[in-house]
Amino acid sequence: MRLDKLIEEKLNTSKKEMKRLFLRGLVKIDGQVTYSESQNVDSQLHQIEVAGQNLETNEKYYLLAKPSGVVTANKDAQHQTVFDLLAPEDFSPALVAAGRLDRDTQGLLLLTSNGQLVYDLLHPVKKVSKTYLAKVNEVVTPADITAFADGIEFLDGTRCQSAQLKIRTVDFSRKESDVELVIFEGKFHQVKKMFLARGKKVIALKRVTMGPLELGDLPIGSYRALTLAELQQLKPYFR
């Protein structure tokens, strides 16, 4: 969470007191004086000391294996949402999803109360990688691999960054392919639109990685808290 928000919450400081704490060099992260009020901190990753007192954050980080049929939204009149999958004791209104998976897409979704981390993970300049496994209703070819590497242009003219496409298996009789695709941005319906631009339709889609996070064998529909090791791998994205 933002350092100034944490100080305000824990020490009930006014804006004036906050300024004074920073100006006097009384705010330290990992023993170093900081003047960055907006710094994203988590006491699992940083030692946060303010006027000689250690402050603790209480952010939540969950890795969810989203099932298809569930929407990435806070509320939905018709469908279950990703937040409905959480046990009441794990839910918090502060939780946000790091990106949006379509209703029919399965797989890895990070839910966290650390909104600043989500903003940074999704920011295009960060180029966070996302790996998808897709079933496509056509034979995917080496020409498709080259087109994805060169940068796909959507039918509306939008250009995508270079993406890494691998063909896993092709069923020539059924005219279906299983592929793995790594992209470094997150446009709306990106994977489906990339294949549509090649005249092919995605018929099943699953996200298996996001940056350093991996879905692994987490059963679809379940979730777990991030481990400390996983959180440490996300530290480079804490601004």
Ligand code: URA
């Ligand atoms: N690309 C898509 O087309 N859909 C998703 O849900 C995620 C990426």
